[in-house]
């Protein structure tokens with residue numbers, strides 16, 4: 001049996017095409033998942049334009065943000081069966097025996113390989129998934145929203161696990177991309193106030209979305225004095241600055257905006273290596289925290305938030321199209337016309 005899939009076939013710009021490939025065989029502990037919806041991640045777009053900062057095993061099927069139905073379950077799978085509606089975590093391969101795997105931090109396993117760059121992903125009709133990656137979703141949660149559980153989990157882990165936010169904390173989010181906007185939403189849910197989201201002039205529509213998601217002020221960093229505005233709310237600086245810009249340079253700004261004894265959480269990354277003044281980190285006793293992916297309890301919580309509509313996921317989806325129109329869906333995100341595209345295989 002064969003199926004259409006969005007395949008990255010080389011490490012060069014635009015080396016992605018719709019190809020006929022075999023429906024995967026599954027092992028005893030896997031399920032074959034019929035993909036109901038797969039959202040396009042900024043990282044899929046980066047891979048398509050060859051501007052990513054992580055190793056990619058080509059050829060590979062793109063897509064790691066997906067939801068669907070169990071079409072077939074391996075012999076040893078007990079927790080899920082045919083017909084179950086599920087979402088899948090992204091750690092397709094982990095060693096299972098290192099200290100991180102054994103303590104539930106398998107997302108940080110040094111041998112981790114994720115769907116869509118290390119292992120074939122979900123921009124296809126079917127994807128092979130180890131049953132340990134799955135979470136059941138309620139019937140009330142449509143696949144088109146459930147597939148967003150992955151970026152939600154990135155944001156929840158960054159803002160609600162790796163950072164501390166108390167009601168009334170002054171929080172700044174740098175970069176209103178999909179992850180930055182979801183980080184802002186998580187901060188709003190956690191009680192951040194003021195909640196300032198900072199972008200560029202070209203981010204105007206995204207900054208409007210940030211206001212709908214709970215920002216109390218948005219700032220165009222190319223036209224307005226960011227630091228002055230933030231210090232207008234709290235003169236000593238922000239309790240927490242989240243850098244979701246996907247670049248290295250804004251870490252300078254994040255460190256400048258954080259208050260003494262404040263926090264900076266960095267969730268976006270890029271291939272550019274730039275010099276950054278880290279002296280404020282020491283001088284202000286700032287806690288600098290990286291945040292990478294997510295694990296089981298984060299997903300369970302996010303599925304609840306999504307199902308209750310608390311994160312307003314529909315606000316960030318600008319385009320839903322059939323898998324065959326993947327190129328338009330990628331381009332719409334690349335050009336900034338939509339924040340997030342969803343593909344239906």
Ligand SMILES: [Zn+2]
Pocket residue numbers: 041042043064065150151
């Ligand atoms: Zn993603």
Ligand SMILES: [Zn+2]
Pocket residue numbers: 094095096097098099100101102106109110111
């Ligand atoms: Zn491990």
